[in-house]
Amino acid sequence: MANLASNFIGIKSPNPFWLASAPPTDKAYNVERAYEAGWGGVVWKTLGSEGPPVVNVSGPRYGAIWGADRRLLGLNNIELITDRPLQVNLDEIKAVKRKWRDRALVISLMVPCDEESWKDILHRIEDTEADGVELNFGCPHGMAERGMGSAVGQVPEYIEMVTRWVKKHSRMPCIVKLTPNINDIRKPAEAAHAGGADAVSLINTINSITSVNLDSFAPEPMIDGKGTHGGYCGPAVKPIALNMVAEIARNPATRNLPISGIGGVTTWRDAAEFLALGAGNVQVCTAAMTYGFKIVSEMISGLSDYLDDKGMGLSDLVGRATPNVTDWQFLNLNYVTKAVINQDDCIKCGRCFAACEDTSHQAIAMSADRTFTVKDEDCVACNLCVNVCPVQDCITMVEVPKGGVDQRTGRKVGDYANWTMHPNNPSVAAAE
Amino acid sequence: MPNSPQTPGIVAQRLSSDQVVQNFATYQPAYAAHEARVAADRCYFCHDAPCMTACPTAIDIPLFIRQIATGTPDAAAKTIFAQNIMGGMCARVCPTETLCEEVCVREVAEGKPVEIGRLQRYATDSLMAKGVHPFTRAADTGKRVAVVGAGPAGLACAHRLALHGHAVTVYDRRPKAGGLNEYGIAAYKSTDDFAAREVEWLLKIGGITLETGKELGRDITLAGLEAAFDAVFLGIGLGGVNTLGLAGEDLAGVANAVDFIATLRQTADKSALEIGRDVVVIGGGMTAVDAAVQAKLLGAQTVTMVYRRGKEKMSASVYEQEHATAGGVTIVYGAAPVRVLGAAKVEGVEFAYESGETFTLKADQVFKAIGQTLADAPMARDGKKLVTHAGKVWAGGDCAAGGEDLTVTAVAQGRDAAEDIHAVLTGTVR
Structure with missing residues (x-):
């Protein structure tokens, strides 16, 4: 069985599966049970400043979308940061960390955007012996209206500024959690890097309305006839998260900045995909909220078996696919495939x-007898047939070898050539 | 409970009343809402779907299943009823395993089709439970049509004619409308008086007058109807039954399966029905299966169905055969009856295999289910059945040529005859 021991920016954990800062990590009871279930680490639910505790709604906090058989595909929430007294959290964090030395315990923080507030909270948590801090610049609901969370994360200058304060007032490793509610994810990552962050984590949740109640004419979750946008997470957001992780991993400015991958990780395979795109570990929330802490067992066995099959160590997987993420303009325009339908499987x-x-x-x-065949002279290899076919691997894309003729264009398949070399590209013409 | 399955002879109350009620109620449960959504999600929404082609009434099955999947079962029901106004009964009695579900691509691929029949029942039950009739009758055309036979063909025809604004009078020789839906379908498939409720619901279209207790040739004549109406539709079914033509056939304890089934349907407390200890059913069609299965449900100790040809020739589907054997019925293939044995009453039946070897089955009750026939021919025949159209007269259902003798086929023929009549009466075609 592959060794899954993880060292993420100096924070050690027996496996790379951490529970993300969220309801599952808001108290000692939950965190200890998560550790017992096998989770490698947790990011404690976001702490705020000392003072009157945060107040949550007492109506529904979550909305969802479902697939077949009511399988939960996407979840959104309007819950705020911890609503427990600061000292209670600090005492529990300290006790838990002492009891579970081999597990990672990182504290998520969100306080007002002034240096004193950050200095104060950092000093208060120092005594807990937690392994690091994660700056919550991501939550898009509630706290953002008060100038925190994604309100900070959407302004790279603020990210850099606060990160600097944190590095100045604390020796703890610092992870900056990014919001996806932004045009170009590379900018906040660069800002965190410039501020001295040890890592970024992403994605936080996406602004969303999951559904509209068509009887009450209000968004869900509905609080006394009104609703507000919440943070979207779960399997549905994984493709967005994967892209953002890859964008940061392949950006020359942030190439060596460690990434904690978050966003819809539900199975070992999801985790492996994040790792392959450059994440050093992953954080999980919705899957645990849907199925309970036990799911980590499948993630551990699945990732371990995969690494054994490939003869790879955990660190070999991290970033393995990053070099193969490129821009459209560098794709090989002379790569020709045709859909082929396997009649035995059809x-x-x-x-x-x-x-x-x-x-x-x-x-x-x-x-007439319902035999379906591909017309090579018309097939552009779009892959839609593959994607809509209910039988896996019944339709495959078969490469036309170099020198072979593309029946659609009548041209021979040539050597690698991309858009930057293509005669139809005005930029190419201009350069001549 | 004075008797048990072991009590000799033909007696009532072999099982408790509660047990009999339970036996007849547990055939195929209706879907709950979530089950229906899950089952509907299995449908691939095939292009030019094979299920739709296989349905004699050509219901747009992928569409209605998608409507269920999106939480609109009433819309699904309208999709069904637009093609098949008796979609509720068909959902219960169609041999889906040889029609839509047989050609479902998931049956072909996995041996587990989308459960189209049960989904259809879910949708149709949903709308009918609201007492809503989804169609509105067109303005009165002033044309009058007589329909003889209030079975699936006649009622489907009457409904479509009424929908188009014609005034329809439906005659039936029995006291209740419904035809085989009321008198011929196995009781465990049409529970809670469904056939009667369906007729009542269907008639809500308006413009249909029902005249029960009126028999063609006795109370009314075809010539009289032709004179009094603009068109006549005959959906008179198959009133006669084939006989064995064997010695002993008239002994007490020998009966026609169709009569047994009809009695079952019209009896509220089925435990009060008399049934033999050792029952032999002769035949291999749906009627034979229904008689055999229900004999068992009433508490017969042994029920043996004997069919003269092989399993693959049997007109009852494999699904129905398995349903029978799972219910405790023994099926003997490849044996033909030679004679019915007994002195004052039946005591057994002697059969012969094709090899000529004979054997005797002990029996205190024998049901004959070897096919039904057109008793009289009120109009020209096409082989053993009526021609479907001649002059002012149309015919459809079991009595008419074409298609299998199924409820769904009868509905299709009745509906199509109505469209044909409508076209003629409105001068669209001549």
């Missing part, structure tokens, strides 16, 4: 035909 549902005929390139023929 169940004759005709979805490939409907998709191609109605919405794509009319490149699939249907016979």
